[in-house]
Amino acid sequence: MEQEQTVESGKTNSAKNEAWEWIKALFIAAVLVFFIRWLVFAPFIVEGPSMLPNFESHERLIVNKFIYRFGEPKRGDVIVFHATEDKDYIKRVIALPGETVRVEGDKVYINGEVLDEPYLKEALDDAAKKGIPYNTRNFPEMTVDEGSVFVMGDNRSNSSDSRDIGVISYEEIVGRADLIFWPLNKISFIH
Known part of the structure; x- marks a missing residue:
């Protein structure tokens, strides 16, 4: 029984870590888009x-x-x-x-x-x-x-x-x- 709780706890931590990595990646992407869009390139019609x-x-x-x-x-x-x-x-x-x-x-x-x-x-x-x-x-x-x-x-x-x-x-x-x-x-x- 104790072993099952450890496996479930590991899965929960793994999911939290993956979610955190996605949040960091999206944040970095947003910062890069902002930097590129406002400081380097801009669309014009x-x-x-x-x-x-x-x-x-x-x-x-x-x-x-x-x-x-x-x-x-x-x-x-x-x-x-x-x-x-x-x-x-x-x-x-x-x-x-x-x-x-x-x-x-x-x-x-x-x-x-x-x-x-x-x-x-x-x-x-x-x-x-x-x-x-x-x-x-x-x-x-x-x-x-x-x-x-x-x-x-x-x-x-x-x-x-x-x-x-x-x-x-x-x-x-x-x-x-x-x-x-x-x-x-x-x-x-x-x-």
Whole structure:
């Protein structure tokens, strides 16, 4: 009889230990999810047509919030930033601190040189074939402030960007868009 009580007691302790191990594992997982979600990566939903043809409305992206702690934005990076107190925008970095930028028709000039924009080549070629400008919004030359970037949407004629809201300071940048994860047929890394 005494031996049976010891076996039952062992089973009870074993079940308690297993439950405690599960609680610890779930707690650690929750802390990791919190850390990764709030400090390293964040989901972002594209809203509106301003980044067409490269990003469509309702696509879901992963934004790397950590990358600019070790470096500065580079030309061509697709960034998410705080446009207003309650609204984030997604745009492409066009000009860097200290550079001059101007927009004339379908051409963007950085320090007087035409910017090569391979991410718009197909859209620019299609507009040229149709005999219409891709961009209908010019912008006079300006110099980008230190600690800021000049950003534009890929859909140049239909984008609220630095031509409207001014340059974006590094402090306003949430992070770099690195991955499209929805819809599933468009999963890809962003170059």
